[in-house]
Amino acid sequence: MVKVKVEFLGGLDVVVNKVRVHDINLMVDNATLRDLVNYICNDMITNPNDIEVFIEDESIRPGIITLINDTDWELEGEMEYELEDGDVISFTSTLHGG
Amino acid sequence: MVKVKVEFLGGLDVVVNKVRVHDINLMVDNATLRDLVNYICNDMITNPNDIEVFIEDESIRPGIITLINDTDWELEGEMEYELEDGDVISFTSTLHGG
Amino acid sequence: KSNDEYPMSLEEYRRYGRQMIVESTGGVKGQLKLKNSKVLVIGAGGLGSPCLPYLAGAGIGQIGIVDNDIVETSNLHRQTIHDSTKVGMLKCESAKQVLNKLNPHVNIITYPVRLSYSNAFDIFEGYDYVLDCTDTPLTRYLVSDVAVNLGLTVVSASGLGTEGQLSVLNFKNVGPCYRCFYPTPPPPNSVSSCQEGGVIGPCIGLVGVLMAVETIKLILDVYTVKNFQPFLMLYSGFPQQSLRTFKMRGRKANCKCCGDEPTITQNAIESGEINYELFCGSRNYNVC
Amino acid sequence: KSNDEYPMSLEEYRRYGRQMIVESTGGVKGQLKLKNSKVLVIGAGGLGSPCLPYLAGAGIGQIGIVDNDIVETSNLHRQTIHDSTKVGMLKCESAKQVLNKLNPHVNIITYPVRLSYSNAFDIFEGYDYVLDCTDTPLTRYLVSDVAVNLGLTVVSASGLGTEGQLSVLNFKNVGPCYRCFYPTPPPPNSVSSCQEGGVIGPCIGLVGVLMAVETIKLILDVYTVKNFQPFLMLYSGFPQQSLRTFKMRGRKANCKCCGDEPTITQNAIESGEINYELFCGSRNYNVC
Ligand SMILES: [Zn+2]
Ligand SMILES: [Zn+2]
Secondary structure, eight states: OOEEEEEEEGGGGGTTTTTTEEEEEEOOOOOOOHHHHHIIIIIIIOGGGGHHHHHTTEEOOTEEEETTTTEGGTTTTGGBBOOOOOOOOOOOOOOOOO | EEEEEEEEETTTTGGTOOOOOOEEOOOOTTBHHHHHHHHHHIIOOSGGGHHHEEETTEHHHHHHHEETTTEGGGGTTTGGGGGGOOOOEEEEOOOOOO | OOOOOOOOOHHHHHHHHHHHHHGGHHHHHHHHHHHTOOOEEEOOSSHHHHHHHHHHHHOEEEEEOOEEEEOOOTTTTTOTTSOGTTTTTTHHHHHHHHHHHTTTTTTEEESSOOOTTHHHHHTTOOSSSEEEOOOOOOOOOHHHHHHHHTTEEEEEEEETTTTEEEEEEEEEGOOOHHHOOOSSSOGGOOOOOOOHHHHHHHHHHHHHHHHHHHHHHHHOSSSSSTTOOEEOHHHOOSSSSSOOOOOOOOOOTTTTTTTTSSOOOOOHHHTTOOOOOHOOOSOOOOOO | OOOOOSOHHHHHHHHHHHHHGGGTTTTTHHHHHHHOOEEEEOOOSTTTTHHHHHHHTOOOSSSEEEEOOOOOOOOGGTTTTTTTGGGGGBBHHHHHHHHHOOTTTSSSEEEOOOOTTTTTTHHTOOOEEEEEEEEEEEEEEHHHHHHHTTTTTEEEEEEEEEEEEEEEEEGGGGGHHHHHSSSSSOOOEEEOOOHHOOBOOHHHHHHHHEEEEEEHHHTTOOOOTOEEEEEEEEEEEEESSSEEEEEOOOOOOOOOTTTTEEEEEEEHTTOOOOOOHHTTTTTTOOOO
16 A cells, blocks of 8 residues: 555646545555556546546646656656655646736 | 754855755754754854854844744744754744835 | 626626636635725835736725835836836826726725824725735834734735745734734844845745735635634745745734733824834834 | 946946845846847736836846737736736737836837747747747747747746746757657647636736746856756645746657757748647637
8 A cells, every 4th residue: 555645736636626635545556656547547537528638548648747756757757656655746737828 | 963954044144155055964962953053153154243143142033033844943842842854944034125 | 887786897897807717716706805805005116016916907996005205217127017207206106007007997095105103003994904015124013013903914025135025914813913923123233125135126026926816815715714824935036936835833822912911002002102113223224 | 328348327237236236146247148138028918917027127138029919908907017008009019118118228129920930930030038928839839949949948937727837948958848848739628728717817927927037047147057957837826825846857869859850940840841730739729
């Protein structure tokens, strides 16, 4: 089991009942970010139509920045990153208004 | 020994050669904030005339806010607070410009 | 033009539509809170310059501006509500001209006086919120003391160089006041005002915009007695921009102004019994 | 009026004195860097409104403004550089009038055109920095692509609702570009612009002021090739104001624009080979 904090920023909280910050206990051994993303799709996103706002072609949708402890997930191994207790995983959609 | 980070903000870095953030290893057993303040006065402030910018009547000068891990020192025991490894101690003078 | 059934004009709906559709504003209900609010801004300088247009733009019903200073060329790098054609004009009048053109629905009232123990109560009376955009400890104590006595919440901010600070004081008469944070005034020669210290325009400007956001949140009841936590925000512009929020002490029972046995009462202030000049030292602070 | 021996007029020393005495500006040397800089601001809306006066106030030598939109009443709650008397006027001209009055030492050049693949190179040429204050992914890709091809550093920001984002792109031709962050554009219907999404004036305004601070820091060489770390800042206004800085990926070797084998060249862009409309979908984005 791993305890992580998950944040949905930049308006992305629409897919999870407008709650921006969630404390998650993931009941998976050696859980990776992929396990967390699966959990979000299966257990957190209530409206199935919203899954495509979050996922495209089995990865995070283009335009969403994923952060592991405030660091770009590209620098941390992306989907294969192994979660640790206390990690903060943030998803933020890219804003375009000016 | 305890390892803490000390910050001088709001222009208070003038008393420590304009360096805002310092990593300090305090060679004292059960060190308190008072020990750190003594260390700052004795070993960090290079110009003795600057001590009165930082200290008045054996306490932190009025107008300086002291923070222990981003929390007002009043909520944490002030000078008697026992330092722990990794603590961030911040001193900020109060600004008045508008 | 507006009544209970149609609380705003069509022009107002068009003007405020983009902010009314933001969920956190509460739509029409929130817009009416803004329209029915009266906000007093003390100082039309580096903090007031960016703050005032956002307050007026948002549709706050009445905005008072206290400032007896005149526009100087050396202000203009940071006090961008004014301009070179206004040099020599009272800052409060210069700001009023700009705000009247920006949003004619807002009632702008100017007070071209220096805030003092003898005029502060008359000026504050009738306002819902006070914004402290001044630059001397003397005035900061006075603003807080008068606000506590009148039960007003204060948004207090300051800045110098590349840094700034912000706090909400006397929140709904339960949050700490300026004297809770600073029971003893600083020795006069330790205080640097922007007159001498220098300041980067957008750094003090950013803090002024932070004030506008806090004021709108107060009016929209985003903060409640239940969720409000005393805080001090610290902005740094250089070398990296950062905004930190420190958790601060609550209201102090022994505070001379907001505590259980206050001595800094309206009567004590207005009679001149509380000597602010003496209290903060004789150094000449200039508003900037 | 100014020569090598007296690089600025007395009026300029008086005007910029308070910022020149801030140590991080580097005094006269820093002021001359500002005076000799040319900054192009694309969009005089919610971000450009607070950013432009601070750039002009600071004494940047030349500021270009690209915007073919006209002022509407519904803009005024957040686009506070304009006002109700300017409704119907081009935003770039409205902004120019304000900036000329604020600081006559700054050369303001307006481009009342919609930025496109065919005019962007001509407009960008000669500027040192580009500020992306636009509001569509299409324009954001175009601004970044053209800047990379011309070797310009971009300050790119955006905002919606109560939030905003900021990044410095293509820093001195070593930092990542917009395509390094977003190699694949978002599906069009996932993008919300302020036309429909709503925005709180001072929240987008705060991000515009962040841009001004970053621009001044770039000009003053606070960032160097050695110390620059790619970042994305995220501002939230509600419920608590916060500013977070995320550490981002560096320049990507396989980036189609700034990578080792770029296909998005000036020729490919100007010939219309890179179809921005198709690339970002056909949805009609309005600048706001
Ligand atoms: Zn108090
Ligand atoms: Zn790239």
